Amino acid sequence: MPEIKNIINGCLKGNRRDQELLYRRHAAKLYAVCLQYSGNDEEARDILQDGFIKIFENLVHYRDEGSFEGWIRRIVVNTALEKYRNKHNLYRVDDIDQIPELDAQPDNEDYAGLEAIDLLDIIRELPPKYRLVFNLFAIEGYSHKEISKMMNISEGTSKSNLSRARVILQKRVGLYTGIGKKVSNG
Amino acid sequence: MDDKGANIDLLFRNGLKDYEVLPPSEVWTSIRPAIRKKQTPFVLLRAAALVATVLSLSFLAYRWSMEITSGPGNPVVALNEESVAPAGGPAIFRQQVQQNKVENDNPLFAADASDVIPPVIVVRDESTISASEEITFPSLSAGVFPDGISRGRTDLMEVSYPGINNLLTEDYTMVLVPSTGPADKQERWTIAALVAPTYFTRFTGSHNELSRQIMDSEQPLFSYSGGVALSYKINRRVSIQSGIYFSSVGQMVEGITAFSGFQKYDNTKGDHNFEVLTANGTVYTSNTDVFLLNHGLEGRMVTQFTNDVFDPVKAELRYIDNSLRQSFSYLELPFIVRYKLIDKTLGLNVIGGLSSNLLVNNSVYTNIDGGKYLIGKTEGVNSITFSSSLGMGMEYNFTKSLSLNLEPTFRYYLNPFNELSGLKFHPYSFGIFSGLSFKF
Numbered sequence: 001m002p003e004i005k006n007i008i009n010g011c012l013k014g015n016r017r018d019q020e021l022l023y024r025r026h027a028a029k030l031y032a033v034c035l036q037y038s039g040n041d042e043e044a045r046d047i048l049q050d051g052f053i054k055i056f057e058n059l060v061h062y063r064d065e066g067s068f069e070g071w072i073r074r075i076v077v078n079t080a081l082e083k084y085r086n087k088h089n090l091y092r093v094d095d096i097d098q099i100p101e102l103d104a105q106p107d108n109e110d111y112a113g114l115e116a117i118d119l120l121d122i123i124r125e126l127p128p129k130y131r132l133v134f135n136l137f138a139i140e141g142y143s144h145k146e147i148s149k150m151m152n153i154s155e156g157t158s159k160s161n162l163s164r165a166r167v168i169l170q171k172r173v174g175l176y177t178g179i180g181k182k183v184s185n186g
Numbered sequence: 187m188d189d190k191g192a193n194i195d196l197l198f199r200n201g202l203k204d205y206e207v208l209p210p211s212e213v214w215t216s217i218r219p220a221i222r223k224k225q226t227p228f229v230l231l232r233a234a235a236l237v238a239t240v241l242s243l244s245f246l247a248y249r250w251s252m253e254i255t256s257g258p259g260n261p262v263v264a265l266n267e268e269s270v271a272p273a274g275g276p277a278i279f280r281q282q283v284q285q286n287k288v289e290n291d292n293p294l295f296a297a298d299a300s301d302v303i304p305p306v307i308v309v310r311d312e313s314t315i316s317a318s319e320e321i322t323f324p325s326l327s328a329g330v331f332p333d334g335i336s337r338g339r340t341d342l343m344e345v346s347y348p349g350i351n352n353l354l355t356e357d358y359t360m361v362l363v364p365s366t367g368p369a370d371k372q373e374r375w376t377i378a379a380l381v382a383p384t385y386f387t388r389f390t391g392s393h394n395e396l397s398r399q400i401m402d403s404e405q406p407l408f409s410y411s412g413g414v415a416l417s418y419k420i421n422r423r424v425s426i427q428s429g430i431y432f433s434s435v436g437q438m439v440e441g442i443t444a445f446s447g448f449q450k451y452d453n454t455k456g457d458h459n460f461e462v463l464t465a466n467g468t469v470y471t472s473n474t475d476v477f478l479l480n481h482g483l484e485g486r487m488v489t490q491f492t493n494d495v496f497d498p499v500k501a502e503l504r505y506i507d508n509s510l511r512q513s514f515s516y517l518e519l520p521f522i523v524r525y526k527l528i529d530k531t532l533g534l535n536v537i538g539g540l541s542s543n544l545l546v547n548n549s550v551y552t553n554i555d556g557g558k559y560l561i562g563k564t565e566g567v568n569s570i571t572f573s574s575s576l577g578m579g580m581e582y583n584f585t586k587s588l589s590l591n592l593e594p595t596f597r598y599y600l601n602p603f604n605e606l607s608g609l610k611f612h613p614y615s616f617g618i619f620s621g622l623s624f625k626f
Contacts, residue, residue: 027208031206031208116202137195138198152489166195169198173197
């Protein structure tokens with residue numbers, strides 16, 4: 001299997017085979033990311049398409065200083081953010097005084113049986129702004145300060161959105177596994 | 187709460203960590219033509235610039251080497267007019283022209299001896315000529331030239347004469363001058379002050395609709411460049427030049443209306459309130475008193491204060507202008523090679539080179555009562571850019587030292603001003619530099 005460096009060099013020279021190779025190697029993983037950030041498949045396809053075009057355009061700037069996978073994932077996440085920004089003007093949501101509490105949660109092992117595809121379905125049912133904040137915080141590992149800059153919202157709004165997202169997710173997970181019922185009856 | 191949250195976070199992070207879903211095949215078929223289209227113009231331009239540079243340098247090197255090898259190698263005939271001493275120089279022989287004979291031999295000859303220009307022959311040193319030597323002379327028919335006929339190398343015909351004494355009996359004037367004596371002092375340095383109005387624009391390598399719409403909504407503003415250049419003459423034709431220039435470029439972003447007086451409504455306490463996407467990057471407002479209203483390209487502005495949550499007219503904000511103006515100033519450090527094509531009173535040069543441009547000012551403002559109302563600045567603009575330039579330089583010599591210069595120059599920026607927005611725009615400019623230069 002060719003080294004990623006060789007594939008990148010080939011892409012920079014305009015080699016069609018290397019371009020396709022790079023796409024085939026990373027498309028499945030990145031498409032899963034796109035699905036996480038989008039509400040429907042069409043939107044996910046658009047993000048993947050625009051994200052890959054940016055990846056090819058910006059390959060010349062890749063410095064080989066970090067993981068290539070991390071680099072292309074960041075580009076796709078940023079593309080998803082741009083799409084969101086273009087689609088929704090960001091309204092201020094300053095309701096941080098009403099952060100909901102999570103119900104008592106079972107241990108991780110109680111979630112056994114939840115497949116990745118179920119998790120993906122659950123996360124995609126979130127309202128867009130909650131989905132974005134949850135993904136950026138919980139999956140990508142950004143801080144609220146960073147998220148507030150990326151989404152042009154306050155840190156308080158970011159925290160509030162995350163809390164709301166967690167509450168919704170917990171309920172949905174419960175419905176999938178029956179735990180929710182157990183907890184609420186509990 | 188945090189622990190509970192971390193638990194559900196972990197569930198999703200670990201559960202989705204290695205998850206993969208094959209995308210539909212049509213995604214790749216949409217990407218493929220897009221990246222082909224995008225890469226072609228930029229790659230072609232780069233390749234063309236490279237080829238042009240290599241060809242120019244090869245040509246210059248060839249001409250330079252030709253001059254070096256042919257210059258001192260010929261001890262008899264001068265190669266150019268500069269190295270030929272005036273007729274009043276150290277003449278060895280001078281004879282009267284026998285006018286009648288000349289007229290019979292060549293009807294083109296002037297009737298008056300004063301109209302006759304003597305041929306000029308240059309030898310290496312007077313001491314190399316002796317009475318017994320054979321010297322190369324022009325033929326009789328080429329020996330006397332009417333006015334207006336070139337006296338370049340091609341006008342000299344080689345004819346062998348038996349000896350120096352025979353010359354005394356011939357019917358033409360001959361001047362022999364030394365060519366390797368103390369050379370005329372050459373002015374190798376030139377300092378010039380040049381200024382140019384420039385037309386500044388750019389093209390996009392991007393094919394998406396947003397890039398095109400952004401370009402359509404932006405108009406170039408008056409731009410200029412000027413500075414001091416110092417050049418050193420390597421030989422008669424080739425000079426290298428550097429210096430320092432200051433340039434200002436800008437553009438007008440239409441479709442954004444600016445109001446003032448927003449500060450009392452601003453509850454964000456610090457952060458920028460508006461982001462406007464432009465070809466040069468994203469404009470971030472830093473002035474908390476400004477309110478921007480987007481009525482142009484949809485999706486170009488990001489704000490929490492959209493028109494449906496805040497109405498500037500109802501709030502009686504003061505209208506300022508309906509466009510933003512981006513301004514960038516650069517200090518340019520060029521490295522230019524000049525090749526002289528024509529070396530006359532009106533000279534002509536080919537000019538080409540590279541320049542590094544340091545960003546020294548970045549501001550966004552709007553016009554208010556003839557003045558500037560600061561809005562903020564453009565984020566993510568490259569602090570250094572590189573440009574290549576190609577031009578023609580016309581030079582009118584008032585005196586031996588002082589010249590008037592006129593240099594139409596095309597400049598292409600090798601890297602975009604901004605790459606963060608994901609929209610790549612490659613700027614280029616055209617300017618006509620004019621100014622005075624002084625040789626010393």
